[in-house]
Amino acid sequence: MALLHRDRRARDRLADAAVEAYRADPEHLAPEYRFFPQPLHEPYSARFNAFRGQLGDAQGVPRSDKAGRRRDVERQFRFFDAPIGLIFTMDRRLEWASFICYGCFLQNIMLAARARGLDTCPQQIWSLQYAVLREHLDIPEGEMVVAGMSLGYADDSLPENNMALRRLELEEFVSVIEA
Template sequence: MSHNPTPSASVISAQAVDAAITSRMSVRAFLPQGVEREVIEHILEVASRAPSGTNTQPWKVYVLQGASRDALVQKVCAAHDALRADPSLASEYREAYDYYPEKWVSPYIDRRRENGWSLYGLLGITKGDKDKMHAQHQRNFRFFDAPVGLMFTLDQVMGRGSLVDYGMFLQNIMIAARGRGLHTCPQAAWNGFAKIILPHIGAGEQEMLVCGMSLGYADPEDKVNDFHTPREPVASFTHWCG
């Protein structure tokens, strides 16, 4: 009598890793359910196994919960509102590094537009509705209601390669979070408000803001979490050199 063999540990691990990676998404609505400190610490411990050039481990993490989180939300939302009222204030809010290009070209601008209008379309935000656009953008600065906000900094003395290291560390956090039923949203939107954020979190003078991240349990009832971005097929970005 034949029977199906028990999957090997390596197959099970591969399936679990693939599931964590492919189920990761940028969640934009979270439940108020808290996340225990021990869980956050364990996620960060696992994530710290990320590779870095000559093992420099350039990451610094600031965890915001409760009053510290709420106070930062209030400060940055107020600045965001003030910036809308007076666009000349933009000169006060500079990113430490260029996350996006100065000049957009295809295919990147096309993907960016598709991403933005697909999200706004889902939410019923039409082109030119500046009030709703502003409110939706400000959801970033409320951590999308996630109970945990993370801020990541880098010593300015470090080179651009450390941002590559940081990307691997951030991905590890997001995948480790998925393995525990949590979701995340990495956010470069915070970067322009570094002059408010860095003093609030107690960062040193030589630290620059890399990005923020929301962490918590996704709200399954909020339609914004139905938004899933497409990916290009492997054949479109892979060149076999042989």
């Protein structure tokens, strides 16, 4: 299920509530489904930290700048001021296989947006706000909040939108089997 709110004031109220919930307990908001194993093992841990470091450098927000990082998270809960904010939920009785389908569904929306000259940012972080979302959007208990997504036009003047993320070399994740 995807939710799209047309009422700007209702959306602002939702964003305010999400920011307030985050400010009240920034370290303990947890998603509705597990994001990462604890602790995160290699090579994923190093990749994740490299990404975080690269993003922080681009934004000029070092890891030690807690206030700066929190400000950045708060922007997430305002959909980065994009004109459209989407929330995605899934029937929680479904199994892991449905997450594959759901990822394809999200990707298709992102590709369809690009084809129309629009930009997106998928935001798994919205799953941390399931309580606020359930309250403000009437999401039934049987639906799990999978992600959010900002939809609009990217601000190309922002350094984080111009980051060249390091890509793995093909050999690092592909095994070629010679016939």
